[in-house]
Amino acid sequence: MSKMRFFALQELASRYPVNVPYPSERLSDYYGDHVFNRKKMQEYLPQEAYKAVIDAMEKGTPINAEMADMIANGMKSWAKTLHVTHYTHWFQPLTDGTAEKHDNFIELDKNGDVIERFSGKLLVQQEPDASSFPSGGIRNTFEARGYTAWDVSSPAFVVDKTLCIPTIFISYTGEALDYKTPLLKALAAVDKAATAVCQMFDKNIKRVGANLGWEQEFFLVDIALYNARPDLCLTGRTLMGHSSAKDQQLDDHYFGSIPPRVTAFMKELELECYRLGIPVKTRHNEVAPNQFELAPIYEDVNLANDHNQLLMDLMKRIANRHNFTVLLHEKPFKGINGSGKHNNWSLCTDTGINLFAPANTPEGNMLFLTFVVNVLMMVYKNQDLLRASISSAGNSHRLGANEAPPAILSIFLGKHLSHMLDEIVDRLDNAELTAEEKRQLQLGIGRIPDIIQDSTDRNRTSPFAFTGNRFEFRAAGASANCAAAMIAINAGMAHQLHEFKTEVDHWMRRGLDQERALYKVLRNLIIASKNICFEGDGYSEEWKKEAEKRGLTNVHSVPEAIMKFNDPQSRAVLLGEKIFNENELNSRIEVELEKFTKKVQIESRVLGDLAINHIVPIAVIYENRLMKNLHYMKELFGEEEYQKMGTDRKELVREIQHRILSIKKEVKDMTEARKTANHLDNDIDKAFSYSKHVCPYLEVIRDHIDHLELEIDDEIWPLPKYRELLFTQ
Numbered sequence: 001m002s003k004m005r006f007f008a009l010q011e012l013a014s015r016y017p018v019n020v021p022y023p024s025e026r027l028s029d030y031y032g033d034h035v036f037n038r039k040k041m042q043e044y045l046p047q048e049a050y051k052a053v054i055d056a057m058e059k060g061t062p063i064n065a066e067m068a069d070m071i072a073n074g075m076k077s078w079a080k081t082l083h084v085t086h087y088t089h090w091f092q093p094l095t096d097g098t099a100e101k102h103d104n105f106i107e108l109d110k111n112g113d114v115i116e117r118f119s120g121k122l123l124v125q126q127e128p129d130a131s132s133f134p135s136g137g138i139r140n141t142f143e144a145r146g147y148t149a150w151d152v153s154s155p156a157f158v159v160d161k162t163l164c165i166p167t168i169f170i171s172y173t174g175e176a177l178d179y180k181t182p183l184l185k186a187l188a189a190v191d192k193a194a195t196a197v198c199q200m201f202d203k204n205i206k207r208v209g210a211n212l213g214w215e216q217e218f219f220l221v222d223i224a225l226y227n228a229r230p231d232l233c234l235t236g237r238t239l240m241g242h243s244s245a246k247d248q249q250l251d252d253h254y255f256g257s258i259p260p261r262v263t264a265f266m267k268e269l270e271l272e273c274y275r276l277g278i279p280v281k282t283r284h285n286e287v288a289p290n291q292f293e294l295a296p297i298y299e300d301v302n303l304a305n306d307h308n309q310l311l312m313d314l315m316k317r318i319a320n321r322h323n324f325t326v327l328l329h330e331k332p333f334k335g336i337n338g339s340g341k342h343n344n345w346s347l348c349t350d351t352g353i354n355l356f357a358p359a360n361t362p363e364g365n366m367l368f369l370t371f372v373v374n375v376l377m378m379v380y381k382n383q384d385l386l387r388a389s390i391s392s393a394g395n396s397h398r399l400g401a402n403e404a405p406p407a408i409l410s411i412f413l414g415k416h417l418s419h420m421l422d423e424i425v426d427r428l429d430n431a432e433l434t435a436e437e438k439r440q441l442q443l444g445i446g447r448i449p450d451i452i453q454d455s456t457d458r459n460r461t462s463p464f465a466f467t468g469n470r471f472e473f474r475a476a477g478a479s480a481n482c483a484a485a486m487i488a489i490n491a492g493m494a495h496q497l498h499e500f501k502t503e504v505d506h507w508m509r510r511g512l513d514q515e516r517a518l519y520k521v522l523r524n525l526i527i528a529s530k531n532i533c534f535e536g537d538g539y540s541e542e543w544k545k546e547a548e549k550r551g552l553t554n555v556h557s558v559p560e561a562i563m564k565f566n567d568p569q570s571r572a573v574l575l576g577e578k579i580f581n582e583n584e585l586n587s588r589i590e591v592e593l594e595k596f597t598k599k600v601q602i603e604s605r606v607l608g609d610l611a612i613n614h615i616v617p618i619a620v621i622y623e624n625r626l627m628k629n630l631h632y633m634k635e636l637f638g639e640e641e642y643q644k645m646g647t648d649r650k651e652l653v654r655e656i657q658h659r660i661l662s663i664k665k666e667v668k669d670m671t672e673a674r675k676t677a678n679h680l681d682n683d684i685d686k687a688f689s690y691s692k693h694v695c696p697y698l699e700v701i702r703d704h705i706d707h708l709e710l711e712i713d714d715e716i717w718p719l720p721k722y723r724e725l726l727f728t729q
Ligand code: ADP
Pocket: 211, 212, 213, 214, 215, 282, 295, 296, 297, 298, 344, 345, 346, 354, 469, 470
């Protein structure tokens, strides 16, 4: 083992878990104590200001300047109790992660004396000079300025000594530069469309909210080992590394006992989450070694997403305190499981009905069936949009690998629900139901809850699975902002529900009563979306063939997947539901393509450097050592005897020499491919060129290096290997 690795591990061995004490025995004593929630608003705001915030949250009523001043002042008074010195507008630009720019409360009064103030104006809107964030051309063509504006629906919170105010981030022209703005629009769209459909069943329903429960997967790597791997530090994933003799074959890590140093990290992370009102609930070891998962109780999508963004940030910081680095990359290690972020999604009415949960009455179940069937059609029609929403350089290594959903979209319903839908189609074959047939049908529909509660079938290979009271979208990547997937799903659903309602209305105008019209349209939808339903093994080769026969799309190239944002169906959803305007949509595509290009470009450069500066020189040293050995053998034993000896070393020298030459050649060719791509002046061609002509080299070069790793003396190998990265805890 190299000296560097020896010291890294020695240092590690001297570490012990740092357990932080809980502030109190009772969770409720400190849960949310860093959040300006309703309880604190009531305490710190005058009555009228409190009412103004609640109205803004619930009804979208604007907050006037006077109220804003009162709210800001109350917020500051509360923050002061936590010794806060700075405030920031916290937003989600189109990069990975969140952005903040801290200002302190300091102001000078007329006499030049220092005072601490936080005005309503500063709370409501700011103009950070954030001109370096990706905008996809929006800010070049118009104004350079970007504005942040307070998102009243997500409460302010305190991290360290800073008051963070969740905001949207828009350009001077009001166009979105972030994830939150279109997410709020998609949520409003699905609210409107779903409420209209619900009202056909129950006039008391006035709002429909979307819920999200994410499951965050991640790897932990010892910080010393991480720092000794430039590829991990610079790209978030290992660009080389032979698989460890032991990795996940034994499944002994999955749900195993969590190692003490990891438990200490999790404990501190959970503690901070609770103080910030993030309701994390479940933690466990995942399938791959050193892979873990954390999941909260689901919340309203916007809040849940803010919480996920905040969590990813907290994880990174807290992990450092425990001498770990968190890897949120979708595929940090080749050959073992990658990390996803399942998005559990449901729609819920203001009267407390979960629209994806079967009810106890036939009427309730008609509502349930209506929404489930519309989900089928939504996914069927928007396969490409959903895939585009989760496509990224990182996720492309994970999708379709044997542990993650394929790039083909399909829905798993479970055999009972599928059967139920088939039954509806059969029975409704005859559009004119007799009273008895209708009774039978209702009886069948009434049975749904028992069926679903009784059946525990789960299918972990499905990218979009019904799991009893929600749908679980499993294709999202671990590092992604959930908003991207949630925009696609909720906007797609809004669009689908509009079409559904229009169709039902059409049949009612043609003289059918509402019930018949509903049955008719549902039946048509079940038949039309049949091809998206798949109950079998989504990881299998047969499914790929079958899916192709069914006409389902399967796109592997990231740029191609991203370009589907621009196909007619995606445009109908995103522009039709007014989530984006034309300019915003184009800019989004440009930003996503650029992100892909840049990531591959960085990976390619890092791999080139490491191959030439780290690996080849070591290979040459080892090759020389072997040659010297052969040379001495010849001297000592004489030609004839020598010819019979050392054949293994001679072969090895040839092999190493071949790999050295190949690496040099491939790196040179890869650099040329990069140059050619860089010279293309449009972002689309550039991304396609990187995908087609640069990406393949990453694999070829890596393959040579991974072989050398097995061949060269471990003592001089310059990088920590998979066995150290994955099995050091
Ligand atoms: P599993 O790994 O079996 O899928 P987990 O318990 O890890 O289950 O995660 C399930 C996630 O789904 C949690 O975040 C949970 O809060 C969320 N969830 C449960 N019910 C709903 C629902 N009705 N709507 C949205 N999310 C839900």
